[in-house]
Amino acid sequence: xxxxxxxxxxxxxxxxxxxxxxxxxxxxxxxxxxxxxxxxxxxxxxxxxxxxxxxxxxxxxxxxxxxxxxxxxxxxxxxxxxxxxxxxxxxxxxxxxxxxxxxxxxxxxxxxxxxxxxxxxxxxxxxxxxxxxxxxxxxxxxxxxxxxxxxxxxxxxxxxxxxxxxxxxxxxxxxxxxxxxxxxxxxxxxxxxxxxxxxxxxxxxxxxxxxxxxxxxxxxxxxxxxxxxxxxxxxxxxxxxxxxxxxxxxxxxxxxxxxxxxxxxxxxxxxxxxxxxxxxxxxxxxxx
Amino acid sequence: xxxxxxxxxxxxxxxxxxxxxxxxxxxxxxxxxxxxxxxxxxxxxxxxxxxxxxxxxxxxxxxxxxxxxxxxxxxxxxxxxxxxxxxxxxxxxxxxxxxxxxxxxxxxxxxxxxxxxxxxxxxxxxxxxxxxxxxxxxxxxxxxxxxxxxxxxxxxxxxxxxxxxxxxxxxxxxxxxxxxxxxxxxxxxxxxxxxxxxxxxxxxxxxxxxxxxxxxxxxxxxxxxxxxxxxxxxxxxxxxxxxxxxxxxxxxxxxxxxxxxxxxxxxxxxxxxxxxxxxxxxxxxxxxxxxxxxxxxxxxxxxxxxxxxxxxxxxxxxxxxxxxxxxxxxxxxxxxxxxxxxx
Numbered sequence: 001x002x003x004x005x006x007x008x009x010x011x012x013x014x015x016x017x018x019x020x021x022x023x024x025x026x027x028x029x030x031x032x033x034x035x036x037x038x039x040x041x042x043x044x045x046x047x048x049x050x051x052x053x054x055x056x057x058x059x060x061x062x063x064x065x066x067x068x069x070x071x072x073x074x075x076x077x078x079x080x081x082x083x084x085x086x087x088x089x090x091x092x093x094x095x096x097x098x099x100x101x102x103x104x105x106x107x108x109x110x111x112x113x114x115x116x117x118x119x120x121x122x123x124x125x126x127x128x129x130x131x132x133x134x135x136x137x138x139x140x141x142x143x144x145x146x147x148x149x150x151x152x153x154x155x156x157x158x159x160x161x162x163x164x165x166x167x168x169x170x171x172x173x174x175x176x177x178x179x180x181x182x183x184x185x186x187x188x189x190x191x192x193x194x195x196x197x198x199x200x201x202x203x204x205x206x207x208x209x210x211x212x213x214x215x216x217x218x219x220x221x222x223x224x225x226x227x228x229x230x231x232x233x234x235x236x237x238x239x240x241x242x243x244x245x246x247x248x249x250x251x252x253x254x255x256x257x258x259x260x261x262x263x264x265x266x267x268x269x270x271x272x273x274x275x276x277x278x279x280x281x282x283x284x285x286x287x288x
Numbered sequence: 289x290x291x292x293x294x295x296x297x298x299x300x301x302x303x304x305x306x307x308x309x310x311x312x313x314x315x316x317x318x319x320x321x322x323x324x325x326x327x328x329x330x331x332x333x334x335x336x337x338x339x340x341x342x343x344x345x346x347x348x349x350x351x352x353x354x355x356x357x358x359x360x361x362x363x364x365x366x367x368x369x370x371x372x373x374x375x376x377x378x379x380x381x382x383x384x385x386x387x388x389x390x391x392x393x394x395x396x397x398x399x400x401x402x403x404x405x406x407x408x409x410x411x412x413x414x415x416x417x418x419x420x421x422x423x424x425x426x427x428x429x430x431x432x433x434x435x436x437x438x439x440x441x442x443x444x445x446x447x448x449x450x451x452x453x454x455x456x457x458x459x460x461x462x463x464x465x466x467x468x469x470x471x472x473x474x475x476x477x478x479x480x481x482x483x484x485x486x487x488x489x490x491x492x493x494x495x496x497x498x499x500x501x502x503x504x505x506x507x508x509x510x511x512x513x514x515x516x517x518x519x520x521x522x523x524x525x526x527x528x529x530x531x532x533x534x535x536x537x538x539x540x541x542x543x544x545x546x547x548x549x550x551x552x553x554x555x556x557x558x559x560x561x562x563x564x565x566x567x568x569x570x571x572x573x574x575x576x577x578x579x580x581x582x583x584x585x586x587x588x589x590x591x592x593x594x595x596x597x598x599x600x601x602x603x604x605x606x607x608x609x610x611x612x613x614x615x616x617x618x619x620x621x622x623x624x625x626x627x628x629x630x631x
Contacts, residue, residue: 095315107312107315111312114312122301125300
C-alpha cells in the first residue's frame with residue numbers, strides 16, 4: 001500500500017460512513033491529494049517530495065477523518081464515548097457502593113455492565129466498522145438502553161441496592177443521551193434516495209421518530225413486566241416472556257430501517273403493528 | 289510521530305479490552321476483601337405479653353438467626369431464654385395462659401424451603417419440648433384458654449401457584465394439639481391459599497385467623513359447628529383492604545391489626561382496632577411508619593406494637609412501642625438493652 005492510500009485509509013478509520021459514501025470520500029480525498037501533489041511537482045519538487053508535501057499540507061490523517069466525521073455525523077462519536085465511559089464509571093461506583101456500603105457483592109452485574117459499557121466504547125473506537133454495519137450499532141445501543149433501563153427501573157429501586165438518588169440521576173442522564181443518540185443516528189444512517197431529498201426527508205424523520213417511540217414504549221413495557229415478575233416471582237423462567245417482543249421488534253427493526261427510507265408512511269403502520277402485536281400476545285398469555 | 293499515530297486501531301482495541309478486563313478483575317478482587325453479608329441483626333417483628341402484662345417475649349436476630357428473649361414491659365436489659373443452633377430461628381412466641389411456658393416456632397430452611405416445628409419452653413427451668421415432629425411446616429400457634437391445648441396453623445405445600453409468583457407456604461389448615469397426649473388432629477380441610485395469626489376467643493369456642501380470598505379477611509371458625517364466619521374490616525382511615533397481623537383482645541370483642549393508612553412511596557401501615565360487633569375499623573396509632581404485629585395488653589387498655597422505621601428497606605429497623613388507648617397520641621418506646629454480642 002502506498003503512502004497516500006495509507007493516509008486516506010487512516011482518515012477513513014475516523015468516519016462512520018457506509019460503504020458507498022466511504023468510497024466517494026476516498027475518491028474525493030485521493031483526487032485532492034493528487035491535485036496537490038501535481039501542484040508541488042510543477043513547482044519543481046520530485047514526485048516523492050511532492051507527495052510528502054501534499055500530505056503535510058493536508059494535515060494529520062486522524063484529524064482530517066475526525067473533522068469529516070463531525071461535519072457529516074455531528075456529536076455521534078462523542079455520544080458513544082460519553083455513554084460507554086459513563087457506563088464503565090457507573091459500574092465502578094455502583095459496584096463499590098454495593099460492596100462496601102450495602103454488603104452486596106454482585107460481580108455478575110459488574111460483568112454485564114462492563115460488557116455493555118465496553119461494547120459502546122468499542123463502537124466509538126471502531127466507528128468506521130460500525131458505520132458500515134449500522135444495524136449492529138443500533139442493536140448495541142438498543143440493548144444498552146434496555147440494560148440501563150433495567151438498572152433504572154429494576155436494579156436501582158431494589159431496597160438492597162440503596163435506592164440512591166445520585167445513581168438514579170446519573171442513569172437518567174445516560175439513558176437520555178442514549179435516546180438522543182439513537183434518534184439522531186437513525187436519521188443520519190438513513191440512505192435517503194435523492195428524489196426524496198426534500199419532501200421525503202420530513203416523512204422519513206417523522207417515521208423514524210414514531211417507530212423509535214413505539215420501540216421504546218415496547219421496551220419500557222417489557223421492563224415494567226420484568227420488574228413485576230422479579231418482585232413477585234424472583235428469578236424464574238417467565239422473566240424470558242417480556243424479552244420475546246423486544247427481540248422480535250429488534251429483528252424487525254433491521255427490515256424496518258430499509259422500509260423507512262423507501263416508504264416512510266407505510267413503515268409507520270408496520271411499526272405500529274409489530275410494536276402492538278406482541279403486547280397483545282403477552283396480554284393473552286397472562287390472561288389465560 | 290505522536291501517540292495518536294502510534295496507536296493503531298488494533299492496538300487501541302487490545303489496550304481497551306485488556307484495561308477493562310483488568311479493571312473488572314481488580315474490582316472483583318477488592319470485593320472479595322469486603323465483609324460478606326451476615327444476615328439481619330435486630331429485633332424481630334412479633335411479640336407477646338405475659339398474662340400479667342409485665343414481660344415481653346420477643347425474638348432477636350443475630351446474623352440472620354433469631355433467639356428468644358424476654359424483657360420487662362418497662363424496658364431494660366433483655367434476658368436470653370433460648371438460643372437455637374446455627375441456621376435456625378426461634379420466632380412467634382406466645383405465652384401460655386398461666387405464664388409459665390412460651391410456645392414458639394422453630395424455623396429453618398432446607399434447599400430454600402422453610403420448615404417449622406412447634407416448640408415450648410418452660411420459662412423457669414428453660415427446658416424445651418418439641419411438640420411436633422421433624423419435617424412440618426407449622427407457622428403459627430395459640431394456646432386454648434385452658435392452657436392444655438394448642439391450635440396451630442400448618443401449610444402442606446411450599447410452591448408458587450402462579451408462574452410469576454415466588455414460592456410460598458400454601459395449603460393451610462388448622463390443627464389441634466393436646467398437650468397431655470401430644471396427639472395432633474386436623475380440624476379443617478380448607479387447603480387455604482393463606483392462613484396466619486391464629487388466636488382463640490376467650491370462651492375457647494372459636495378460632496380466629498387471617499386469610500386471603502380476593503381480599504384480606506378476618507375469619508372465625510367455630511369449633512362446635514365447624515362453620516366459618518369471615519369479614520373484611522372497613523373504616524374511613526383504612527385506605528386499602530390490606531390487613532396483617534391481627535390479634536384478639538382479651539374481651540373477645542375487638543381485634544387489633546396492621547392496616548394501610550396512607551402512602552409516601554411505600555404504604556404507611558398503622559394500628560387499627562376493629563369492633564367485632566360493628567365491623568368498623570378505627571385507626572389508633574399515628575407513627576407514619578410501618579406499624580406491625582400489635583398485641584393487646586391483658587389487663588390495661590394498651591397496645592404493644594412493633595414499628596419498622598426502615599420498611600421496604602434492605603433490613604428492618606424494628607422498635608417496640610406501648611400505646612395507651614385511653615390517652616390521645618400517647619406512645620412510649622420500650623428501650624431494650626441487649627448484651628454486647630447482640631448490640
